[in-house]
Amino acid sequence: MHLGDFYTPKARLLADLVKKYAANEIRLTLRQNILIRHIRADLIPFFYVELQKLGFANAGYNSTSDITACPGTDTCNLGISSSTGIAVVLEKVLEEEYPSYINNKEIAIKISGCMNACGQHNMAHIGFQGMSIKVGNLQAPGLQVLIGGGILGDGNGRFSDKLVKIPSKRGPDALRILLNDIEANQQQKESFLEYYDRQGKTYFYNLLKGLSDTTNLLPDDFIDWGYSEKYVKAIGVGECAGVVIDLIATLLFESEEKITNSQEAFQENQFSDSIYYAYTAIVNTAKALLIAAGIKTNTQAGIISSFQEQFVTTHKIELEGSFDDLVYQIKNEKPTKIFAASYLNDAKLFYSKIDAYRKTAVSHVSVSYTHLTLPTTPYV
């Protein structure tokens, strides 16, 4: 079943077939396929032909070319970039340039449109997570490439490592680089995960890092796969598995990611970017708490004044000064290394405080926030 697409007319025909010739039962799998049990052995050729007529008999079940992807920006409001769009393109790359992978069941590719991981990208041998990439004042659709996860059997699995963020339009090149490397260097009888462990995370990061350069983006890089309009980042309420993770938790996840972005930019001596990400982390974190309290968060200035009014003035959240003082340091400071380090640290401390507040609010346990133990060591 291609990317889990299963429409009613075909579903009815399949249901008829299964009722007549199998055990009247189908199972939908995590890899977006259908398992049909108890077909009589002498009926299998007939059944196969019937499945072919429905378009459910494509070769490559559970193989590398059988990519799993969540709906992403097609229909999910939490999607940050297109997952089905890039999945279709990667499947084409595999079919046309690497046809042997249609029989390879050792490497699974999985894609999610955001960090909620409905496409299980973080458990894939090769995973892609939708995100956005800031380039000056513009945003480009992006993908985080993850490698080295998978199912180990006996109920065990391993998470993949986050390697590098690249513009979405370079997803096919990332796959080509990885597959070319695997074909050249993986030893016989070595599994993909053994190969990944032998080479190590840094080796794969170095393979792909050239794709993360955003100084040479083309106009097409600002248009996501499957779209003709320029990319705009927007997040709402999700429609599928992500909806079980509430919007507040999602915003807090986002803040964590922004803090990581800030730290990465700092380590690359991009202090203005680091400060920008720290700023967005602080505002986004405040927004999460305001939304949890049912307060409107239409503008950044509104978020900042509402947070002061609702949480700081009321001493629900204790800060050393006002929330405006904390956020608007950027107005008074130059983007130096010292300020970037201090602002990043402020963002981290603020996030810790809000995260603790939220956890306590959710668990209905009363606590005095002035006694919270917060990390005091700076990032650098």
Ligand code: SF4
């Ligand atoms: S919430 Fe789930 S379905 Fe929606 S974009 Fe994120 S990972 Fe995909």
